[in-house]
Amino acid sequence: MSGNRAIAYKGSGTVEVIDTEYPTFELKDGPGVNPANVGRKVPHGVILKTVTTNICGSDQHMVRGRTTAPLDLVLGHEITGEVVEKGPDVEFITVGDIVSVPFNISCGRCRNCKVGKTGICLNVNPDRPGSAYGYVDMGGWVGGQAEYVLVPYADWNLLRFPDRDQALEKVMDLTMLSDIFPTGFHGAVTARVTVGSTVYVAGAGPVGLATAASAQLLGAAVVVVGDLNEQRLGQARSFGCETINVANGAPEDQLEQLLGVPEVDAAIDAVGFEARGHGGGAKAQEAPATVLNSLMEITAAGGAIGIPGLYVTGDPGAVDEAAKAGSLSMSFGTGWAKSLSFTTGQCPVMKYNRQLMMAILHDKVQIAKAVNATAIPLEDAPRGYAEFDAGAATKYVLNPNGYLTA
Incomplete structure (x- = not known):
């Protein structure tokens, strides 16, 4: 050959x-x-x-x-x-x-x-x-x-x-x-999804959808998927997920309407470093720490966050000099105060x-x-x-x- x-x-x-x-x-x-x-x-x-x-x-x-x-x-x-x-x-x-x-x-x-x-x-x-x-x-x-x-x-x-x-x-x-299937499954496992869990998946791209399917396989009671893209949210609904459009406002407010409380047991970031701000409509500006900070807010104290979404140390198109080197403005104190666990990296x-x-x-x-x-x-x-x-x-x-x- x-x-x-x-x-x-x-x-x-x-x-x-x-x-x-x-x-x-x-x-x-x-x-x-x-x-x-x-x-x-x-x-x-x-x-x-x-x-x-x-x-x-x-x-x-x-x-x-x-x-x-x-x-x-x-x-x-x-x-x-x-x-x-x-x-x-x-x-x-x-x-x-x-x-x-x-x-x-x-x-x-x-x-x-x-x-x-x-x-x-x-x-x-x-x-x-x-x-x-x-x-x-x-x-x-x-x-x-x-x-x-x-x-x-x-x-x-x-x-x-x-x-x-x-x-x-x-x-x-x-x-x-x-x-994407092992990656989504890893995100759900590291978020400690189990039978009866309430789960939030940020991102309805293929990894997010694979994460949602994995959470269902692990026995989650309800899986909520958030995104800005209505077509992708429709795909999540096609196999039994609840959805929220984060262009319309903060996830915690919409979660409370769905679940009765503004939090979930487990959360997964399937978006990564090109995240955009919430509540700014379909053309919201890029804000790379948005998803991470949001998940710390909505995950119940003592819970876990899986982060299969990609973060890099070299991003020439980032919104600021810090983000170009992978340095993001995270509210890490929130995660510490709530005793949250985080798992990052390749599956x-x-x-x-x-x-x-x-x-x-x-x-x-x-x-x-x-x-x-x-x-x-x-x-x-x-x-x-x-x-x-x-x-x-x-x-x-x-x-x-x-x-x-x-």
Whole structure:
């Protein structure tokens, strides 16, 4: 094999389909690749023919120009694929397996991986703990919005589906296992959602919707989703969530109308650093600490807040100099006074993906329906990015090799 096509970041608001190299079992220099990773051998890896690869809100942050991502970076960290080649050190994964790829790249050998903290692996990114495919400051591992992609530490990283035909039949649900379903589930778990909980989810994008579905799976009594986008709020209502439009006012006032009290047991931030102010209408100005401060106000004393929403240390488009470096004006005293717990950072996907796979395979959850998953060809990725950026209530699933029509 010698060819490959992929989606590359070409500047603020722009992605393109490009011709690129077929992967090999060695890391090469390229956009975003850490110099210390150039030449790194990957005998423990496999090459996947991509079955599905999804457009993520985290990708959208880069495409908007809101990170320090370099031009020509190949995007994509949500990957499901078929193994077509394997390195000499791969023992248990075989050619022909259909697998889910956790977006976290982890080695399985460092002290963090050994205790399940795969989101902050110490060996795959020379700059900082934690890595991901096709993402800024994550070590330079090539992204998976492509026809073919290299996955390292394959025996450790890959989740193999037990039956090929069943996997392909349910692939629109299973494709969510690489990121947004475990990420949403992690947000709900770390917010301590349990049977009978009242839950507030800030954000009705795909991660927020996956969080809401996860809270339902965990037994929440009621899940309230807040957003500025009525189309996305309608999608939340489609699977039994209550909703509030934060353009119309503070969440606590609307929560009291729904629940009888202005607070919830558990809250999750599925918005991140591009949050906008509440009560300012649909065109409210950006105010990056809005959601965090709001959740501290509405979470009951002694409760917990899960924060799967992305926050960065480099945002050239931020509203002020402090926010450009990831420094936000949080009312941390409120959180301290109420004895709230906070959990941030990448979801450790491997902590949850097998259990969530079983829930999908045994029809306990319909995550693709919840997030309104829609398949499009690789060539249509620029349209998918543009429509998603405009607020479409859709999770776009790229179909680079025609598996979804086979």
